[in-house]
Amino acid sequence: PVRTNNLEAFWMPFTANRQFKQAPRMFVSADRMHYTTSDGRQVLDGTAGLWCCNAGHNRPKIVEAIRQQAGELDYAPAFQMGHPKAFELASRLTQITPEGFDHVFFTNSGSESVDTALKIAIAYQRAKGQGSRFRLIGRERGYHGVNFGGISVGGIVTNRKMFGTLLTGVDHMRHTHDLDRNAYTVGEPEHGAELADDLLRIATLHDPSTIAAVIVEPVAGSTGVLVPPKGYLKKLREICDQHGILLIFDEVITGYGRLGTPFAADYFGVTPDIMVTAKGLTNGVIPMGAVFVKKDIYDAFMTGPEHLIEFFHGYTYSGNPIASAAALGTLDTYQEEGLLTRAAELAPYWADALHSLKGLPHVIDLRSIGLIGAIELEPIAGLPTKRAFSAFLKAYDAGLLIRTTGDIIALSPPLIIEKSQIDFIFDTLKDILTSLD
Numbered sequence: 001p002v003r004t005n006n007l008e009a010f011w012m013p014f015t016a017n018r019q020f021k022q023a024p025r026m027f028v029s030a031d032r033m034h035y036t037t038s039d040g041r042q043v044l045d046g047t048a049g050l051w052c053c054n055a056g057h058n059r060p061k062i063v064e065a066i067r068q069q070a071g072e073l074d075y076a077p078a079f080q081m082g083h084p085k086a087f088e089l090a091s092r093l094t095q096i097t098p099e100g101f102d103h104v105f106f107t108n109s110g111s112e113s114v115d116t117a118l119k120i121a122i123a124y125q126r127a128k129g130q131g132s133r134f135r136l137i138g139r140e141r142g143y144h145g146v147n148f149g150g151i152s153v154g155g156i157v158t159n160r161k162m163f164g165t166l167l168t169g170v171d172h173m174r175h176t177h178d179l180d181r182n183a184y185t186v187g188e189p190e191h192g193a194e195l196a197d198d199l200l201r202i203a204t205l206h207d208p209s210t211i212a213a214v215i216v217e218p219v220a221g222s223t224g225v226l227v228p229p230k231g232y233l234k235k236l237r238e239i240c241d242q243h244g245i246l247l248i249f250d251e252v253i254t255g256y257g258r259l260g261t262p263f264a265a266d267y268f269g270v271t272p273d274i275m276v277t278a279k280g281l282t283n284g285v286i287p288m289g290a291v292f293v294k295k296d297i298y299d300a301f302m303t304g305p306e307h308l309i310e311f312f313h314g315y316t317y318s319g320n321p322i323a324s325a326a327a328l329g330t331l332d333t334y335q336e337e338g339l340l341t342r343a344a345e346l347a348p349y350w351a352d353a354l355h356s357l358k359g360l361p362h363v364i365d366l367r368s369i370g371l372i373g374a375i376e377l378e379p380i381a382g383l384p385t386k387r388a389f390s391a392f393l394k395a396y397d398a399g400l401l402i403r404t405t406g407d408i409i410a411l412s413p414p415l416i417i418e419k420s421q422i423d424f425i426f427d428t429l430k431d432i433l434t435s436l437d
């Protein structure tokens, strides 16, 4: 039985987070850039929730859209039936996606979007008579959610090792970071194409004609903001094209304006075949994901009488009316307030403020792109994660929410942030880092 009178017992299964051994910190309300805690304090949201509340909190268009929709049409079956808001949303979204993405599959999370994309890749290859292409390639330190597909292609060994073989035939390219850690503090290093050649190594190892797709986060987020070196994604695209391999971008974090363009595909000028999104789609308010597919891919596996037998997919809540309404309210907010490009305007100010931390004790690397930042700290010997986590606690006490992953502090504020609030973030962190053990 769940003992809801015991905060600790309730919290542990709720978060599955080993770090929270004490009673939880509780947020009870939120507005624009701030959370209010259960003890009445204001905390500036330096992480947009979990990289998702791109328009900030309590945004009227989103709140109103949900309220109205709940009273009008609460649910419609996702199979056989439809409803207008899902179609309106699909059509609005395909106006902001890169050219050619004119089909969308709705899901309820990033993890579901990832697994949906992997299934689509394999279904497409089979439909093209390429049934021997069953392999999926991810990247070390890639994060693609917690479902079986996502942990298989994901590059975090500790997340997957207790679950046995998982998807078979998966392999991982090397990640984009350790090669020259400090290069990212001073600009984009040039060795991207060389690094992307690791896909060729993997392809040769397995025979490229057995590979269905490669999945990468354009900028790895959850594992510490790993910005790819120049030319990396372009070269991945070239290798995929040469060998008939599909390229999937997991844009769960980078999508919906985080880099100052609607999607990372726009930012890097590289178009994948399938694009995975969630989080910012509904401003994090209601669970929803969307997987975008190009017409030729969609046509290959979704047309013809066999497709329903061959490709069974869809969730009870796919494109449900309230989530669709929330996403439409979110899109309205993004577009009316110019939020899909606002990170581009703020990025130079943001980067300068971040780099002003250079030289502070324990800081071994600083990385930024769009409105994402990372401060990598030297771990305490034998106590990994401790230093960053104590920075987290101090920041929380000082009224700032940050996120830590290992000994990396990750920042991704709502895109409505003001310059004075950027100053607050980095002034607060400066004080904390100066006094950190």
Ligand code: PMP
Pocket (backbone or CB within 6 Å): 109, 110, 111, 112, 114, 143, 144, 145, 146, 217, 221, 222, 250, 251, 252, 253, 278, 279
């Ligand atoms: N992919 C990426 C790149 C993510 O960052 C995340 C979540 N942090 C996911 C997938 C999984 O999303 P969800 O937690 O909504 O399942």
